[in-house]
Amino acid sequence: MSFDSSSRSAGDRARLAAVKASTPQELARHLAWSRREFLRSTAGIALGSSLLPSRLIARTGIPSSKRKVVVITFGGGARDQETFAPEGQENIPHLMRELIPQSAFFTQVVNRGILGHYVATASLATGVYETINNFASLPPEHPTVFEYFRKDLKRPASDAWVVAPSNGFNRIGESSHRSYGPGLGAKVILPKHLLTAATSGGGPDYEHLLRDNYETPFYTPELGGSEFELQQLGMMLKLSVDDFKTHALALSSPDELSVYIVRQLMRQQAPSLLWITMHDIDIAHAGAYSLYIDGIRRTDRLCADIWKAIQSDPEYAGKTTLFILPDFGRDSDDDSGGNGFQHHRTGDAVSRTTWMMALGAGVREGVVFDRPMESTDLVPTLGSMLGFSASLAQGKPIPELL
Amino acid sequence: MLPSELKPEQFNGYPPEARKLVTEYVASLRRLPLSFLPSLLREVIEYDFKFPAERRALEKELANLNSLSSEQIKDWLQGFAQIRLSFQLENSDWVNAPSQFVEQLSSHLWTTHQLDAFRIAAVAYADRLRAVVPAELPPVPRLGITVIGQGVTAHDEPLFRKLRSHGAYFSGVKPENGLELLLNVIAARAKAHPLPYAHWYIDGGQAAAHDPALTCVSYHALEPVRAALSAKIRAEIQRPGMGPEALRTHLAQLRPADLGLGKAGNLVLDRFQVKMLTEGSGTQIFSTTFAQWTAREALRRAQPLTLLVRFAPRQRQKPMNEMLSTSRDVAELDPLGSLMDADMGAYYNWLNLQRLTGADQSSFLVWFEGHNEAVAIGPSLPRGTVSNTSASLEQLLSWAS
Numbered sequence: 001m002s003f004d005s006s007s008r009s010a011g012d013r014a015r016l017a018a019v020k021a022s023t024p025q026e027l028a029r030h031l032a033w034s035r036r037e038f039l040r041s042t043a044g045i046a047l048g049s050s051l052l053p054s055r056l057i058a059r060t061g062i063p064s065s066k067r068k069v070v071v072i073t074f075g076g077g078a079r080d081q082e083t084f085a086p087e088g089q090e091n092i093p094h095l096m097r098e099l100i101p102q103s104a105f106f107t108q109v110v111n112r113g114i115l116g117h118y119v120a121t122a123s124l125a126t127g128v129y130e131t132i133n134n135f136a137s138l139p140p141e142h143p144t145v146f147e148y149f150r151k152d153l154k155r156p157a158s159d160a161w162v163v164a165p166s167n168g169f170n171r172i173g174e175s176s177h178r179s180y181g182p183g184l185g186a187k188v189i190l191p192k193h194l195l196t197a198a199t200s201g202g203g204p205d206y207e208h209l210l211r212d213n214y215e216t217p218f219y220t221p222e223l224g225g226s227e228f229e230l231q232q233l234g235m236m237l238k239l240s241v242d243d244f245k246t247h248a249l250a251l252s253s254p255d256e257l258s259v260y261i262v263r264q265l266m267r268q269q270a271p272s273l274l275w276i277t278m279h280d281i282d283i284a285h286a287g288a289y290s291l292y293i294d295g296i297r298r299t300d301r302l303c304a305d306i307w308k309a310i311q312s313d314p315e316y317a318g319k320t321t322l323f324i325l326p327d328f329g330r331d332s333d334d335d336s337g338g339n340g341f342q343h344h345r346t347g348d349a350v351s352r353t354t355w356m357m358a359l360g361a362g363v364r365e366g367v368v369f370d371r372p373m374e375s376t377d378l379v380p381t382l383g384s385m386l387g388f389s390a391s392l393a394q395g396k397p398i399p400e401l402l
Numbered sequence: 403m404l405p406s407e408l409k410p411e412q413f414n415g416y417p418p419e420a421r422k423l424v425t426e427y428v429a430s431l432r433r434l435p436l437s438f439l440p441s442l443l444r445e446v447i448e449y450d451f452k453f454p455a456e457r458r459a460l461e462k463e464l465a466n467l468n469s470l471s472s473e474q475i476k477d478w479l480q481g482f483a484q485i486r487l488s489f490q491l492e493n494s495d496w497v498n499a500p501s502q503f504v505e506q507l508s509s510h511l512w513t514t515h516q517l518d519a520f521r522i523a524a525v526a527y528a529d530r531l532r533a534v535v536p537a538e539l540p541p542v543p544r545l546g547i548t549v550i551g552q553g554v555t556a557h558d559e560p561l562f563r564k565l566r567s568h569g570a571y572f573s574g575v576k577p578e579n580g581l582e583l584l585l586n587v588i589a590a591r592a593k594a595h596p597l598p599y600a601h602w603y604i605d606g607g608q609a610a611a612h613d614p615a616l617t618c619v620s621y622h623a624l625e626p627v628r629a630a631l632s633a634k635i636r637a638e639i640q641r642p643g644m645g646p647e648a649l650r651t652h653l654a655q656l657r658p659a660d661l662g663l664g665k666a667g668n669l670v671l672d673r674f675q676v677k678m679l680t681e682g683s684g685t686q687i688f689s690t691t692f693a694q695w696t697a698r699e700a701l702r703r704a705q706p707l708t709l710l711v712r713f714a715p716r717q718r719q720k721p722m723n724e725m726l727s728t729s730r731d732v733a734e735l736d737p738l739g740s741l742m743d744a745d746m747g748a749y750y751n752w753l754n755l756q757r758l759t760g761a762d763q764s765s766f767l768v769w770f771e772g773h774n775e776a777v778a779i780g781p782s783l784p785r786g787t788v789s790n791t792s793a794s795l796e797q798l799l800s801w802a803s
Binding site: 087112113114115116129131135136283285286287288289290291293294333336339340341342343346347348 | 513515518683688691719738739740741743750757
């Protein structure tokens with residue numbers, strides 16, 4: 001037999017070094033370093049720590065009262081080897097070529113809370129590591145970003161919206177906190193729930209858009225709280241049930257349905273605070289790698305679609321900051337307690353350490369920051385940007401964005 | 403109740419062999435912290451249904467704990483002793499329901515932010531145990547084989563990307579009668595080293611003809627069991643108050659007889675197969691997930707000398723409730739997606755084989771079924787190499803060993 005040699009890939013080297021790192025902190029630092037190097041080498045972005053801060057308003061010229069923020073979270077993160085590492089970049093062409101070069105990228109966002117999607121997203125939205133039951137229809141215990149925003153700034157209900165994937169997220173718009181809570185939160189749209197109602201239960205043409213919560217595939221929580229009802233479709237989104245159904249037929253996944261609703265919301269309500277939680281990647285829980293990769297590729301495309309929508313809408317262009325972040329990561333291949341990409345159950349550094357990108361108004365383009373920060377830092381940062389005080393949040397504003 | 407209050411008669415509800423084993427060690431168990439003991443009892447209560455390798459490991463672990471002085475126990479388990487537990491956990495029936503305790507403990511650790519401390523304690527304990535009671539070396543080097551791509555005629559993306567750097571990629575494999583040849587190779591190993599549960603054949607579809615000396619699990623053969631399980635899941639989720647945690651607990655309590663198995667079968671293997679379907683995520687609906695997870699669990703638990711895993715096309719993705727239905731319609735298949743699933747599954751099979759003792763001497767082969775592509779990994783094959791030599795699968799195996 002005859003052989004040709006090939007050298008070990010950069011991804012292999014990074015992983016080997018990661019395995020040698022022993023503590024969770026070392027692993028998280030290594031992960032951040034790898035992401036930074038991958039991004040610097042392929043997206044050509046600079047190390048941000050060498051840049052001096054300047055005041056946000058000076059950079060944008062837009063007062064906080066006119067600013068808008070769109071937040072995209074992924075319920076079910078994607079690992080570096082399927083995204084930012086050299087072998088994964090083919091799955092995220094839009095992030096790599098279009099969004100990252102325009103963004104400030106934070107490589108080490110650590111989630112120290114419970115790694116379940118509802119409770120983690122609730123933690124992102126409150127800035128406090130919530131401990132509510134991940135699988136119950138319960139509101140967060142601490143005030144959400146939507147409540148701070150509306151109460152402090154006296155904004156109407158139509159100015160803060162959440163578009164979320166499954167019934168379990170119905171309560172995320174407002175907390176049970178006695179100083180905030182009912183009437184002060186965001187309106188929540190569950191597009192799958194709406195489509196089920198519009199089509200009287202779905203039917204074969206819509207089944208692909210009604211896929212369930214992948215963390216608990218056999219169970220869908222009861223709806224509770226004040227969900228967006230079908231009759232509001234026409235009133236608030238200027239969308240007839242027939243048009244909604246017709247358009248849904250052309251879509252291929254639940255997240256595409258969510259983005260369709262988001263675009264309709266932007267056109268008709270133009271909320272200043274819009275939060276979208278995507279979920280297609282979480283099909284990984286079913287263990288089919290190809291479907292997980294499909295989910296990553298679709299999410300990459302949908303993020304770019306939302307950015308384009310922001311850029312092309314006069315209500316948003318030039319005054320909107322977009323944040324994109326997974327709620328947390330997924331288990332590494334190296335932890336024998338997990339099963340690789342399938343779950344996020346080990347609580348290891350890879351499943352806790354994720355990333356965030358910010359782009360748009362007031363954000364320096366093409367810089368990467370690899371200092372550690374926490375996922376609870378998002379809400380105080382939004383507070384500083386929009387002019388409200390997230391007084392009960394545990395996180396700290398991110399100075400690189402202010 | 404705390405471990406210090408344990409009495410032998412509290413284990414009367416355990417299966418016979420487990421009861422006999424545990425009652426020998428009650429005095430030792432009384433010295434263990436509650437954050438640790440139920441995890442051990444969760445293994446003990448399953449002793450009657452465990453594979454030989456698992457039994458031996460558990461016996462050695464108990465003997466080791468028994469041999470430690472009180473000071474040594476404190477030293478070994480100090481991380482666990484520092485875990486704060488709730489009143490509810492302390493008062494649960496952790497002797498007779500250790501699995502439920504561990505589930506609730508997991509939730510408690512997440513909620514109270516003690517998961518990292520628990521992980522550190524668990525890793526420290528496992529490292530010390532491994533040093534004192536090393537896992538057994540295999541009598542012959544282990545062999546793992548994975549066959550992927552059944553039903554695929556052509557594909558666009560390169561295969562074996564994660565495995566190529568660990569071994570030799572061959573592009574001139576002779577595919578004729580390949581599966582039969584591989585099954586003959588593993589049957590010969592089973593006959594040469596006739597140990598119970600040491601030689602496995604896992605098929606994600608319908609098992610090919612094979613030697614009865616092999617331990618065989620196939621997705622197709624379990625179709626009636628999967629149908630029975632789906633019916634039970636559908637019935638359970640209709641019940642008022644049923645949530646995901648209660649459903650998971652219910653599924654974990656299902657026994658082979660509840661799903662139509664165990665009448666004249668092999669109790670240990672039946673129990674293993676039921677666990678694959680009730681505790682695995684996605685194993686009920688995707689054959690590729692079933693094959694990968696079953697291989698992972700067979701390697702982890704039975705620590706076989708030989709494992710052949712053949713992936714088959716899975717059904718195309720549909721809404722979960724439809725995939726769980728017992729419709730007799732022929733499911734639409736997704737061969738290309740399944741090839742990608744299986745390619746990653748092959749990597750995981752190799753990783754899990756590497757986690758067993760004797761990894762430096764073990765060999766591994768992944769073959770694209772019916773085609774001329776394969777990767778062979780073994781102590782005598784150079785890593786990250788490519789060969790277009792025309793070779794049979796037997797030759798590849800001999801080079802890899």
